[in-house]
Amino acid sequence: MKRVAYLAVGVIFGIVMSKAEIVSWYRIYEMFRFESFHMYGVIGSAVILGMIAVQLIKKKEGKTIKGEQINFSDKNKSIPRYLIGGTLFGLGWAMTGACPGPMFVLLGQGVASIGIVIISAVFGTFLYGAFRNKLPH
Amino acid sequence: MSWIYEPWPWYVAGPMITGVMLLLIYAGKSFGVSANLRSMCSIAGAGRWVDFFNFDWKKQSWNLLFIVGGAIGGFIAVNYLTPHESVAISESTQAALQELGVENPGSTFLPDKIFGAEALSSFEGWIFLIVGGLLIGFGTRYAGGCTSGHAISGLSNLQLPSLIAVVGFFIGGLIMTHLILPFIL
Numbered sequence: 001m002k003r004v005a006y007l008a009v010g011v012i013f014g015i016v017m018s019k020a021e022i023v024s025w026y027r028i029y030e031m032f033r034f035e036s037f038h039m040y041g042v043i044g045s046a047v048i049l050g051m052i053a054v055q056l057i058k059k060k061e062g063k064t065i066k067g068e069q070i071n072f073s074d075k076n077k078s079i080p081r082y083l084i085g086g087t088l089f090g091l092g093w094a095m096t097g098a099c100p101g102p103m104f105v106l107l108g109q110g111v112a113s114i115g116i117v118i119i120s121a122v123f124g125t126f127l128y129g130a131f132r133n134k135l136p137h
Numbered sequence: 138m139s140w141i142y143e144p145w146p147w148y149v150a151g152p153m154i155t156g157v158m159l160l161l162i163y164a165g166k167s168f169g170v171s172a173n174l175r176s177m178c179s180i181a182g183a184g185r186w187v188d189f190f191n192f193d194w195k196k197q198s199w200n201l202l203f204i205v206g207g208a209i210g211g212f213i214a215v216n217y218l219t220p221h222e223s224v225a226i227s228e229s230t231q232a233a234l235q236e237l238g239v240e241n242p243g244s245t246f247l248p249d250k251i252f253g254a255e256a257l258s259s260f261e262g263w264i265f266l267i268v269g270g271l272l273i274g275f276g277t278r279y280a281g282g283c284t285s286g287h288a289i290s291g292l293s294n295l296q297l298p299s300l301i302a303v304v305g306f307f308i309g310g311l312i313m314t315h316l317i318l319p320f321i322l
Contacts, residue, residue, distance in 0.1 A: 003199070003202055005164070006164070006199045006200075006202040006203050006206065007202050007203070007205060007209070008206060009157055009160050009161065009203060009206060010202065010203040010204060010205060010206020010207045010208075010209070010210060011206040011207070011209050011210040011213065012153065012156075012157060012206075012210065013154075013157050013203070013206065013207050013210060014206060014207035014208060014209060014210020014211040014212075014213070014214065015210040015211075015213060015214045015218065016145070016150050016153045016154060016157070016210075017207070017210070017211070018210065018211050018214030018215055018218075018219065019141075019144065019145040019150070019214055019218060019219070020144065020145045020146070020147065020149070020150030021144055021224050021246065022150065023211070023246060024224045024246045024247065025246070025247050025248055025251065025252075026224045026226045026230070026234075026242060026243050026246075026247075026248070027224060027226065028310075029226075029230065029234070029318075030226045030227060030230040031310075032307075032310045032311055032313070032314035032315075033229075033230055033233065033314060033315075035226075035227040035229050035230045036226065036227050036230070037147070038146075038147050039147075040147075041146075041147025041148065041151060042147045042150045042151045042154070043151070043284075043288055043289070044151065045147060045148060045151030045152060045155075046150075046151040046152070046154040046155045046158075046289055047288070047289060047292045047293055049151065049152055049155040050155045050159075050289060050290070050292070050293030051292070051293050051294075051295065053155060053159055053293070054293045054294050054295075057162070064162075064163055064164065064165040065163055065164055066165060068165060070162060070163075070165075072294045074296065075281065075291060075296045075298040075299060076281075076298065077297075078298065079301060081279055081281065082280050082281070082287075082298050082299075082301040082302040082305060083301055083302075083304070083305045083308075084279065084280075084305070085275075085276050085277070085278070085279030085280030085281065085302070085305065086276065086280045086287075086301065086302040086303065086304065086305020086306050086308070086309065087276070087305040087306075087308045087309040087312075088272050088275055088276030088279060088280075088305075088309060089272065089273055089276030089277045089279075089280055089283060089305070089306060089309060090276070090305060090306040090307060090308060090309020090310040090311075090312075090313070091272045091276070091309040091310070091312065091313045091317075092268075092269045092270065092271070092272030092273035092274075092276060092309075093273065093284075093306065093309070093310055093313075094309065094310040094311075094312075094313035094314045094318070095265070095268070095269035095272065095313055095317075095318070096251070096266065096269035096270065096273065097247070097251075098269075098273070099170070099171075099273065099277075099283050099284040099285075100170040100171040100173065100174060100273065100277060100283045100285070101170040101204070101207060101283070101284070101285055103273075104170075104204040104205075104207045104208045104211075105208060105210060106211060106246075106247070107208050107211070108207065108208030108209055108210065108211030108212040109211040109212060109214070109215040109246070110212070110215070111247060111252060112257075113251075113252045113253075113257055113266060114252065116263065116266040116267060116270065117266050117267075117269055117270040117273070118270065119270065120266070120267045120268075120269075120271045120274065121174055121270040121271070121273045121274035121277075122174050122177045122178060122181070122274060123270075123271065123274060124174075124270060124271040124272065124273060124274025124275035124276075124278075125171075125174040125175055125177075125178055125274040125275065125277070125278045126178045126183050126187070126190075126274075127271070127274070127275050128189075128274070128275045128278040128279050129175070129178065129183065129187040129189035129190055129278070130186070130187050130189075132189060132279075135279065
């Protein structure tokens with residue numbers, strides 16, 4: 001697919017994240033207090049539709065735009081890496097109200113301070129790379 | 138067309154996120170944003186010190202374009218599609234935040250107390266954002282994905298590892314929201 005197409009899909013993503021307030025720190029805080037259905041509706045409906053679509057693609061042996069068979073790779077089995085890594089990410093998510101997608105959307109919105117979060121998130125990824133051999137996986 | 142200027146409900150946003158994931162699958166890619174953080178490390182030259190970053194990030198350049206698009210989308214949405222930037226969070230959430238000293242909760246997308254000029258002029262404000270970012274970057278790569286890669290793509294493909302990761306997201310999020318934020322906000 002042409003480069004501009006990825007840019008265009010990203011634009012849709014950025015608009016949805018903004019218009020549905022998924023980029024809002026308040027919505028994440030509210031979600032973790034179970035005081036609104038909004039975020040659960042967003043993630044829940046995306047996942048349920050996604051499950052149906054992925055099952056259909058598998059059953060009908062769906063093809064990509066280039067005509068290649070669509071393959072879904074299974075994730076490696078483990079508990080510690082997903083549970084510990086997930087918990088650390090959850091701590092940061094509830095703190096800044098941003099996950100890796102929305103932080104770039106917020107930057108585009110002109111929120112300068114999110115730049116600090118982005119730079120330290122890149123550095124956090126570097127730290128993982130540096131210490132990954134010493135971590136349980 | 139006036140609906141476009143109102144906040145979009147969950148039943149519009151959720152299916153559109155599925156649509157974004159399917160478009161990427163149709164292109165032969167997968168929806169997972171945090172991989173970009175690893176690419177950025179590689180571009181910055183991290184491969185010289187850590188082998189984990191010696192990979193062909195150019196194969197992921199489509200994903201970098203995707204987040205550039207995301208930033209453009211954010212710019213368009215906030216400048217042309219959002220006349221009133223306020224978030225209608227529930228009254229109980231507002232009350233809880235006021236108790237923590239957050240003024241006018243929900244009047245803008247983000248609390249000034251964390252992201253505003255005042256936060257940036259204090260040492261604690263910087264530490265808050267830096268620690269948050271470090272946890273996101275470290276945790277997401279350790280877990281092998283973030284909300285897009287695990288919660289959306291992984292759960293859609295019925296992956297047990299992704300469910301474990303999402304349980305982790307919630308353990309961390311609940312601990313932060315209920316046990317830590319009240320002391321550091």
